[in-house]
Amino acid sequence: MTSDSRRSFETGRFNFASFFFTGVTGLATALILAILAVILLNVFINGWSGLSWRFVTAGTEKDMFDVDKAGVFPMIFGTTARVILMTIFVIPVGVITAIYLTEYAHASSLFTRAIRSAVNNLAGVPSIVFGLFGLGFFINFLGHSVLDPALHPGHPEIIAWGKPAIIWASLTLAVMTLPVVIVTTEEALKAIAPGLREASLALGASKLETIVRIVLPQALPGIMTGGILAVSRAAGEVAPILFTGAAYYMASLPHSLTDQFMDLGYHVFVLSTQSPNVDKTKPILYGTVAVLLLLTFSLNLVAIFVRANMRKKLRAMN
Amino acid sequence: MAITNPGSKMNDSWVGIQRGQRVRPWAWLVEKGIFLVSLSAILMIFLIFVFVAREALPIFLGQVSTASGQKVIPVADMEKLTPAELQAYLGLTPRQYAEMDTDTKRTLMEVKIEELKGISKDPDTALNTVAWRQMIFGHQWSGYPAPVYIWQPVSEVQKYNIIPLLLGSLKATLVALLFSVPLSLGAAIYVSQLANPRVREWLKPMIELLAGIPSVVLGFFGLIVLATVLQKVFGYQSRLNAFVAGIALGLAIIPGVFSIAEDALTSVPRTYTQAALALGSSRWQAAWQIVLPAAIPGVFAAVVLGFGRAIGETMVVLMASGNASIVSWNIFDSARTMTATIAAEMAEAVVGGTHYRILFMLGTLLFVVTFVANLAGDLVIHRLKRRLEGKSA
Amino acid sequence: MKSLFQKLSFVAAGLALATSTHAADITVKGSDTLVVLAQKWAEVYMGQHADVKIQVTGGGSGVGFAALQNQTTDIADASRPIKPAEKAACIKAFNKVPTEYKVAVDGLSVYVNDANPVKELTLTNLHGIFTGAIKNWKEVGGKDAPITVYSRENSSGTYEFFKEHVLNKDDFAASAQTMPGTALLLQSISKDKNGIGYGGAAYGSGARAIGVKKDAASPAVEPTETTVLNQTYPIWRYLYNYVNPALDKDAVHAYLTWIRSAAGQKVVKEVGYYALPADLQTK
Numbered sequence: 001m002t003s004d005s006r007r008s009f010e011t012g013r014f015n016f017a018s019f020f021f022t023g024v025t026g027l028a029t030a031l032i033l034a035i036l037a038v039i040l041l042n043v044f045i046n047g048w049s050g051l052s053w054r055f056v057t058a059g060t061e062k063d064m065f066d067v068d069k070a071g072v073f074p075m076i077f078g079t080t081a082r083v084i085l086m087t088i089f090v091i092p093v094g095v096i097t098a099i100y101l102t103e104y105a106h107a108s109s110l111f112t113r114a115i116r117s118a119v120n121n122l123a124g125v126p127s128i129v130f131g132l133f134g135l136g137f138f139i140n141f142l143g144h145s146v147l148d149p150a151l152h153p154g155h156p157e158i159i160a161w162g163k164p165a166i167i168w169a170s171l172t173l174a175v176m177t178l179p180v181v182i183v184t185t186e187e188a189l190k191a192i193a194p195g196l197r198e199a200s201l202a203l204g205a206s207k208l209e210t211i212v213r214i215v216l217p218q219a220l221p222g223i224m225t226g227g228i229l230a231v232s233r234a235a236g237e238v239a240p241i242l243f244t245g246a247a248y249y250m251a252s253l254p255h256s257l258t259d260q261f262m263d264l265g266y267h268v269f270v271l272s273t274q275s276p277n278v279d280k281t282k283p284i285l286y287g288t289v290a291v292l293l294l295l296t297f298s299l300n301l302v303a304i305f306v307r308a309n310m311r312k313k314l315r316a317m318n
Numbered sequence: 319m320a321i322t323n324p325g326s327k328m329n330d331s332w333v334g335i336q337r338g339q340r341v342r343p344w345a346w347l348v349e350k351g352i353f354l355v356s357l358s359a360i361l362m363i364f365l366i367f368v369f370v371a372r373e374a375l376p377i378f379l380g381q382v383s384t385a386s387g388q389k390v391i392p393v394a395d396m397e398k399l400t401p402a403e404l405q406a407y408l409g410l411t412p413r414q415y416a417e418m419d420t421d422t423k424r425t426l427m428e429v430k431i432e433e434l435k436g437i438s439k440d441p442d443t444a445l446n447t448v449a450w451r452q453m454i455f456g457h458q459w460s461g462y463p464a465p466v467y468i469w470q471p472v473s474e475v476q477k478y479n480i481i482p483l484l485l486g487s488l489k490a491t492l493v494a495l496l497f498s499v500p501l502s503l504g505a506a507i508y509v510s511q512l513a514n515p516r517v518r519e520w521l522k523p524m525i526e527l528l529a530g531i532p533s534v535v536l537g538f539f540g541l542i543v544l545a546t547v548l549q550k551v552f553g554y555q556s557r558l559n560a561f562v563a564g565i566a567l568g569l570a571i572i573p574g575v576f577s578i579a580e581d582a583l584t585s586v587p588r589t590y591t592q593a594a595l596a597l598g599s600s601r602w603q604a605a606w607q608i609v610l611p612a613a614i615p616g617v618f619a620a621v622v623l624g625f626g627r628a629i630g631e632t633m634v635v636l637m638a639s640g641n642a643s644i645v646s647w648n649i650f651d652s653a654r655t656m657t658a659t660i661a662a663e664m665a666e667a668v669v670g671g672t673h674y675r676i677l678f679m680l681g682t683l684l685f686v687v688t689f690v691a692n693l694a695g696d697l698v699i700h701r702l703k704r705r706l707e708g709k710s711a
Numbered sequence: 712m713k714s715l716f717q718k719l720s721f722v723a724a725g726l727a728l729a730t731s732t733h734a735a736d737i738t739v740k741g742s743d744t745l746v747v748l749a750q751k752w753a754e755v756y757m758g759q760h761a762d763v764k765i766q767v768t769g770g771g772s773g774v775g776f777a778a779l780q781n782q783t784t785d786i787a788d789a790s791r792p793i794k795p796a797e798k799a800a801c802i803k804a805f806n807k808v809p810t811e812y813k814v815a816v817d818g819l820s821v822y823v824n825d826a827n828p829v830k831e832l833t834l835t836n837l838h839g840i841f842t843g844a845i846k847n848w849k850e851v852g853g854k855d856a857p858i859t860v861y862s863r864e865n866s867s868g869t870y871e872f873f874k875e876h877v878l879n880k881d882d883f884a885a886s887a888q889t890m891p892g893t894a895l896l897l898q899s900i901s902k903d904k905n906g907i908g909y910g911g912a913a914y915g916s917g918a919r920a921i922g923v924k925k926d927a928a929s930p931a932v933e934p935t936e937t938t939v940l941n942q943t944y945p946i947w948r949y950l951y952n953y954v955n956p957a958l959d960k961d962a963v964h965a966y967l968t969w970i971r972s973a974a975g976q977k978v979v980k981e982v983g984y985y986a987l988p989a990d991l992q993t994k
Contacts, residue, residue: 021602022512028504029513029521032572036528039539039569064750093358100356104349117696118359124623124692125363125685126630127533128657129370132664132681137369140669163783175362182359208345236532239632239657243664248769249750260766265534265633272538272637274743274769274892289535300530304523414803422806426799429808433795461881470882472773472865473874482885541895546902556859557903558888640888641864652888662864662891665774668800669781 043289050287064249065281072288077253078166078261079295082245083231085170085257086177091227093174094181095216101182102189103211123179127239134172134244139164160258167257169245176240177230184229184307188222189215191313225306232299236292238265248274264292370685373678377448382672384476385446390434393427442475448672453480469643469654471663471673478676480683482643486560486653490635491628493564493649498572499621506579506620511591511605522580529573537637540566545638552650558640560653566634575624582616582699583609585706615702619695626691630684632657656680735763735962741775741788742868743892744911745950748815748982749788752970755978763962772868779953780804785963787953790817790868790911791875801955809953814970816985817911818939819872819946820920822897824904829853831922831931834945837877840907843884848905861896861908862887869893872948873909909946911984939985950984968993 058071097115105112144162152158192215200210216223238246247260248270254261267288275281376382391399391407399407405415408426418426442460445452456465459475467481509521545562554561586609594604610617640652641662660677667674739749746769753765768774768784775787776797782805793801793809801809821837823829829852832840839845840858849855862883863870874880890896893910900906900918922931925945938944952967959967969975971993976986986992 015600018600018602021606022508025504025508025512028501029508029525032501032505032525032528032576033521035569036524036531039531039535042539042543043535065747093355096352096355097358100352104352105356115356115359117693118363120696121363121689121692122359124626124630124688124695125366126626126632126657126688128630128632128660129366129681129685129688132370132373132660132678133366135664136373136678137365140373141369159782163781175366178359178362206342206345208348232530236530236534238532238534239661242661247766248746249753249767252764260768265532268534268538269633269637269891270769272541273890273895274746275894278894278898285538289538292532293535296530296532297527300527304526308519308523409799410803418806422802425808426802429795429798429802433799466885468882468885470865472871473882474880477882555857555905556888557899636891641890642886642888644885652886654889662889663866665771665777665866667773668777668797 040293043286043293046282047286047290050283051290055287056291065275065277065284067280067283070284072264072267072284072291074250074253074262075264075267075288076291076295078246079235079264079292081254082166082170082173082241082261082263083234085166086173086234087227087231089171089174090177090181090230091223094178094226094230095185095223097178098182098185098189099211099216102186103207103215119179119182122175123183125176127176127237128242130172130176130240131243133175134168134240138168138171139244143168163258164243164245164247164260165258166245166254166261169241169261172240172244173234173237176237177234180230180233181223181226184226185219185223187307188219188225188310191222191310192218221306222310225303225310228299228303229307232296232303235299236265236296238263238269241266264288264295268292367682367685367689370678371682374675374682377675377679378682380449382448382675383446384448384672385444390431391427393424393431396424396427445475447476447478448676453478455479456481467645469659471676476672478672480656480680482645483654483656483659483680485645485647486639486643487629487635487655487657489560489647489649489653490563490567490639490655491625493561494567494571494628495621495624497565498568498575499624501568502572502576502620502624503579503617506576506583507605507610509576510580510583511609512601525576526573528569531569532633533570533631534633534637536566536570537634539569540634540638554650556640556650556652558638558652559650560639561649563635563639563653563655564649566638567628567631570631570634571624571627574627575620578620578623578695578699579613579617582613582620582702585616585703586612587706612706613702615698619698619702622691622698623695626688626695629655629691630657630688632661636661656684660684735760737763737765737786737963737966738768738784739765739786739788740768740778740784741786742772742790742950743769744790744817744867744869745788745815748950748979748984751978751982752975756966756969756975763966765966771864771866772871773866776801776953779809779955782955785954785958786967789951789953790948791872792949792951793953805955805957807956810956810959812952812954812967812971813949813987813991814952815950815976815979815987816939817948817950818934818944818985819869819909819911819948820934821907821909821923821946822900822918823907823921824900825919826904827853827907827919829921831924833924833927834877835926837923838879838881841873841878841883841887841909842881843886856905859903859906860884860887861899861903861906862889863893863896863910864889864891867893869909869911873946876946876948877909936985940988 055071056076057073058069059073064070101112101115139162144159147161148159151160196214196218197210200214201207205213241263245260246263246266250260250262268285271281271285271288272278275285396404401415404423405412408423408430410418456467457479458465459468459477467479468477469479469482470477505525509518513521540562541558544566545557548562548565549557590608590612591604594608595601599607635655636658639655639658641654641658642652643654644651660680663673664677667677739753746767750767753767757763757765772789772791775784775789776793778784779787780797780800787809793811798808801807821832829848832851836845836851840851841860841862843860845851846858847855848858874883888899890899896908896910897918900908920934922933923945924931932938932944934944939947952970954963954967971987971991973992976992979986
């Protein structure tokens with residue numbers, strides 16, 4: 001660093017290097033945002049004409065490729081059902097893990113580090129590997145080798161659990177989104193002032209009481225954010241449900257946990273690769289993409305802003 | 319009442335606070351329960367590895383063979399075979415053999431003859447194509463002029479060479495990294511160092527919004543929009559190829575790479591920048607010469623984690639890469655990745671069959687690669703943060 | 712722990728639900744070629760039989776056979792006959808050879824881009840193009856341009872049929888792009904001047920089907936209802952349904968009988984395939 005550049009800064013004179021550097025990095029930022037905008041505009045401009053009240057409420061009984069009649073209600077239902085089921089599994093486990101990590105564990109202990117490392121690694125496992133896991137563990141092992149023989153002893157021909165089903169898809173997704181819930185809940189728990197805990201203890205509450213009565217209620221928005229983030233991540237995932245439960249076509253809505261289901265994301269895949277006439281069904285395709293994006297985006301938007309607020313609070317505290 | 323936490327030392331933080339009075343037994347149980355549940359993440363990683371690798375184990379151990387050197391045995395000669403011979407000839411497990419009646423075995427004999435007659439006189443049928451040698455090195459199959467790397471799992475002679483798939487994955491991932499890392503890094507520097515704080519509050523969530531686009535939508539976008547536009551711009555021959563898939567894949571990993579890099583840059587203490595500014599450097603000099611070098615391990619980690627994410631991404635490459643299993647370094651050629659192969663072929667594979675196990679082997683490979691990438695990335699970030707915190711204190 | 716209780720009660724509810732499955736639930740799985748037809752059949756049939764629920768899934772003929780063998784489906788849709796190895800696997804799984812029903816006839820079209828001047832190809836030409844021996848359109852009377860070959864995923868019956876009957880079981884060229892569905896294949900060809908691919912007639916819009924000659928001397932035949940049904944068009948096949956004989960009774964049997972009746976075959980024509988010859992139909 002020569003003294004020249006410093007002087008130029010001090011005098012506020014135009015500095016080419018500074019301009020260039022800011023320009024290039026700013027351009028990169030702008031480009032990312034532009035791509036985002038292009039995708040959104042493309043989807044919503046093309047999808048707008050396909051979107052209607054009928055489209056989101058109609059089923060596929062008539063013909064899932066008929067532009068005038070087909071709707072995506074069964075897919076919306078399937079996707080919603082599988083993410084709700086998923087949250088039922090993932091929220092308790094994720095929140096309890098986060099409670100252990102923030103309230104009980106010592107940051108330096110080997111266990112804590114192993115858990116954190118596992119959480120980070122879980123977040124990095126490819127989604128298709130979760131699909132394989134769902135197939136190998138939930139369907140072939142738990143369903144086929146454990147539950148079916150146990151529930152119908154002597155009837156090897158009955159296969160109720162050892163096949164793709166909404167419950168297995170949800171469980172697979174629950175494993176996949178576990179890190180999201182853990183990390184967000186942890187953030188929320190850390191954002192609660194230690195003074196609150198100390199006050200509660202000083203008033204004679206036990207540690208567990210403090211966590212359940214004081215800490216958890218305070219952390220509720222954070223926990224919900226974790227849930228929302230997990231749901232938004234899971235709602236659009238297709239690879240983990242390819243072999244664990246998504247159906248190409250179903251005449252009726254799933255009515256039990258062992259039924260397969262139609263899914264928004266998978267339907268996007270089906271429409272873009274297997275429709276009888278790609279050009280003619282494009283309105284349905286764009287419409288489905290628009291619905292899927294509306295769903296994941298609104299969830300994400302909420303989560304991001306709640307989270308940003310929480311982070312601000314956390315920063316202000318430290 | 320001590321809470322189970324082996325190896326921990328008491329300190330005076332909240333974690334160490336213990337009540338003087340005796341805790342009720344149910345509370346003790348609940349706290350034990352909390353501890354047990356917290357191990358779920360570890361358990362899951364373990365289960366994923368075990369159950370994915372389990373299905374692929376016979377391949378790793380070399381217990382599967384596709385070589386078929388069997389002679390045709392006429393149905394009439396069934397009685398002449400010993401049970402053990404018959405069981406081996408029909409490929410039955412002892413339990414299946416015991417439970418099967420003679421008529422069924424006779425039918426199976428007939429089918430077996432049909433099967434063996436159907437096999438062509440191709441000398442390669444005698445070859446075990448799932449031996450490591452066949453899966454990794456090129457082989458001169460009958461009818462081919464030179465040794466080649468071929469993935470053709472549905473064929474007279476099933477060819478399971480994984481080189482085209484590895485290459486396909488690497489090609490698409492490389493394009494994705496080359497496209498997304500400079501962009502995300504530039505954006506991370508801009509957002510964390512140069513942008514006006516009020517703008518920053520908006521920019522960050524906006525870029526993170528990109529993560530809200532499901533990969534199937536990015537695949538759709540790549541397939542319907544990008545493929546056409548990029549072909550017009552670059553004029554290459556094959557419309558769907560590693561390049562298109564790589565760009566779409568890049569979009570999928572931008573938010574992740576950006577977040578980690580931005581996080582690393584932000585974790586460099588303000589005092590560094592302040593000191594540089596006080597000494598008279600400009601903002602960009604402070605960012606480029608002080609903050610970036612300090613955060614460089616974090617940037618490295620972002621790239622490594624981005625690599626793990628890109629190589630494991632499925633729907634984008636399944637839809638936009640063209641899926642031709644060619645051995646070619648040309649990024650404008652079509653490519654078939656490991657993930658897309660699993661997604662496209664798994665549904666067809668017979669549970670427990672050779673093809674099924676090979677696909678699980680690809681899954682195990684993916685798991686190991688991403689696991690190592692994640693571990694490396696995490697380690698680097700962990701060290702970096704500790705170092706920066708240590709210095710800033 | 713309220714959450715844990717919720718979880719448990721949910722699982723219990725699930726168990727209760729799962730045991731009360733309908734008696735007249737029919738699952739159909741298999742060929743993507745047949746899935747549109749199978750779905751149409753299901754819709755029409757369910758319109759007439761309110762008590763029957765039919766679930767249709769695609770994925771490819773191999774998927775159907777795998778599911779039949781794993782007993783995760785009642786009916787396997789297939790666009791090719793069952794292979795001996797698959798038959799053997801079924802015997803091992805449920806001691807029976809699956810019952811085969813021919814349900815429709817399909818002509819396999821070879822598609823090229825609308826702008827391609829090539830109007831007809833011999834079977835030998837097709838063999839050369841799809842195995843990679845012929846690499847340029849000028850070798851078969853077209854422009855001087857490299858050929859882009861589009862194929863289907865290896866789980867599709869269309870892939871196997873083409874491989875067996877046109878490629879004589881030789882391998883597809885490694886450079887062949889494999890598409891997860893015929894629709895995508897067709898769309899790719901419609902955007903690629905030099906593309907060529909194959910697929911079922913039901914998907915036939917967006918690109919042009921070309922005439923196929925049995926050999927250089929014979930006339931080129933385009934796939935139409937007449938040419939496919941009188942078997943002058945060389946690339947045609949039956950479409951099949953397979954069922955575990957133990958399950959081929961009651962609702963499933965009634966459904967399979969209906970499919971092959973005049974009423975079921977009427978649907979075949981609506982979807983764009985060809986009805987079975989009269990001797991294969993049920994009364």
